[in-house]
Amino acid sequence: MIETLDHVHTLTRTGVHPASRRSTRRTHAPVGRPARPRVPTDGAPSDLAPRAQRTAPVLPAPQPSPDGFGLDLGAQAGPWLVTYVRRRIASNAACCWATPDESLVIELLASEILTNAVIHGPAGGDVVVRTAYREGTFSVAVSDQSTELPVLRDPHPTATSGRGLHVVDSSAAAWGIDPSATGKTVWFTFRLARGYGTHARQR
Template identity: 40%
Template sequence: MGDVRDLRSAASARRRDAQTLAGELVVQAERSAPRVVRHWVMRTIADAGVGGSSNQVVELLTAELVSNAVVHGPEAGEVRVEVRIDAESVRVGVRDTGGGRPTVGHPEPTAPSGRGLALVEALSSDWGIQTHADGKTVWFEVRTHED
């Protein structure tokens, strides 16, 4: 289903007390992708010691962004997910080769969809969209501790 690339190449980066951990997963843009990515991200951040409500927020927002990439990206495309964990936060970026620029929607209460980016905006510490010649990356950050 997915191609996991562990970016923690240096021995010091593999230790639990390392400053920054990073990983990447590439999956096909299909219905099962959000579930596969969500489970991978949850294992990755749990292994880094991130728990509690931060863990749950990252899980929800990751699933939303991957779902958007699958629904709005090209059929049979790839979705690339990057996770970066440091002492302050978790950053997740979801890249696809779809066109257009996502916007925050405010659908009617009875609408069946359209709330994903509104959730990202409301629950993340920061978020944004980075455009590329071949698509875009939508990313968010969640702080892992209170100041």
């Protein structure tokens, strides 16, 4: 019986153990099933390495509102800043007749660029936030003291970060970066369906 099972087991002094089956060992992924990513010596899968990226548009930031509809806030970067300021921005947008849905989108986009300013700017640095409203378009501009320009990355599907500017790029009417000698300003504009004053021009 042992001879007939010689290709499956080998008999040792301590018992029966599986024998290596070199002839049936697979050296590649089965047909129709994707191969697993190779893991380098540092333990990180190679396909989690940085992927393609493109530079954000460099454009001048919008000018302040001529009729006073806007915020002008300055504070030190900190974890509290994003939550507080994004709510002020949403409230300011609502005062310009943004709908609740529009205010929510503006708050989300503002949160993304505020978070970048806090995380990537110098610790304890100054952050200045300005909003403006002009002819149906609401704008948000966030200035920090970092001269490093942000880029749009192509994150891996399993990555938990790196998509913030893609949200801004896909949802804002326009956006860009305005660099300066002391830092940069990241801004976006959002077109309101029935912003303050637009109903009068539509008659």
